[in-house]
Amino acid sequence: MTTSEHSTRTSPRTGPAADGAAIRLSGLHKSFGSVRAVRGIDLTVAPGEVVAFLGPNGAGKSTTIDLLLGLTKPDSGTARLFGGVPDAAVSAGRVGAMLQSGALLPDLTVRELIRIFAALHRNPMPVGEAMLRAGIDDIAGQKTQNLSGGQAQRVRFALALVPDPDVVVLDEPTVAMDVEVRRQFWASMREFAAGGRTVLFATHYLQEADDYADRVVVIADGRIIADGTGASIKARVSGRTLSAVIPGASEQLLRAMDTVTDVEVVGGRYAVHCDDSDAVLRLLLARYPQIHDIEITQANLEQAFLQLTGSSSVDAPSTSAAKGA
């Protein structure tokens, strides 16, 4: 997807950053009617950091991104990019973004679309380079409405690169990409970030966050509930799901076992959610020798969030909790 012939920045990508931070979010709140999408987010990202926003559907990732890009105004709190308001960073071409929603403008070819977008920036990356970096030079002549989902995603990635930005914000960038394209995408993202650029991306996958980010910020219910390296987040999410066909077992018996948090019956199989899968497996093998087709997976994100959020996940989005939060 990318090769070494591209221009690489040698000068340090720093600017008039009054407080030295690339991104600084303070006390951000945003509600849509009765939905409190963002309820108090504080976050500082240093230049050059690669940060993942990890959170389930509706956690407030996209809303936070809109706030930090200046696409939405916060109810309270501030978003600063390089010490200034988002609009200033945007018009200076210091920010590139791949938004989650929104189609590409139809009736244009990919090259035309990127060219028009580039015409709206002061010092854009050459159109050819943006297309090469995003791996879309082979589809440059295609009409935007005929692209596959993964191709469209790569075109949006090219749009994020066009400003030749210092901060790149990517909202669930690999959605609709197949495994190979996903790998290429992350490789070119890493290459782009290597020049000292700051990257913030949203994802649903702990693995993706752990693999590609220096720092993982976990968001749930509009708040940051964990912030650290991928490894430290993973360690906190110890839960596993053991699934198997277990003749002779019953839901009740399984539930009674040590460290088991939940049991589901799915298509003749039991899915046993537990904290210590090693211990549970040993016990199961001893008790039910007929057990077969065993699979052990890491807890899915929803379970992980339940674990990380503890009781806060059952907080109803009511206004009564606003005071003193």
Added chain:
Amino acid sequence: MTMTLNYAWMSALSTFRNAKFVIFTAALPVIMFLLFNGLYGDQTSSAGMSAGVYLMISMACYGAIGASLNAGARIALERQTGWNRQLRLTALSPQGYMIAKAVVSMLVALPALALVFLVGGVVGHVHLSVGSWLLTALVIWISIIPFAMLGLVIGFLGTPDSTQPISMLVYIGLSILGGLWVPLENFPAVMTTIAKVLPTYWVAENGRDAAAGVGVSATGVLVLVGWTILLGLVGMAAYRRSGRKA
């Protein structure tokens, strides 16, 4: 400013390459001109102007106005697809966006205007000096500014589904009432009274004045400027409203 104009120019160019757009805004007026011109082209209208010139001006206005309104519908599409959110992540300011869209509306009107005039000169019963030919085109082009504003209003208020019928209705309604299809002499006098407050009427009237070599009417200028200001303000308000929602 160069950025805004460059953007407008590129947008207009990509519009010209859209076959559907060209057929509906340029081909249709040309065909209508050829049809009517074949029937009445060699007659002389009541004002002493050859019917060929009269028809050519009417159809050029009709095509230019249609193209201009159509450009507005594109705005609704950009809004619905979310493309305007992406545009907000550029150096283009909100005012720049409005200006660019108005400029695009003006630019895309040119092919229709030029094509009808060209056909008029080649096959029509139209005999004008090169100077008055160009002057007439220029006067018509400037006179359609209110329609560029109307396009913005429709684009910022409507959805892609609603803009198509709305702009079609407005387009055909204003064209008929303004006398672009059938000269107003053929209607009851009250129709002429109505026409005189409509921008469509004055676009064509200004064109006819220019072709005849007389100055455009002050009333006409006033009506067109009035519509421009009114629609410009509504467009601005609609833009702010749509911006907040986006």
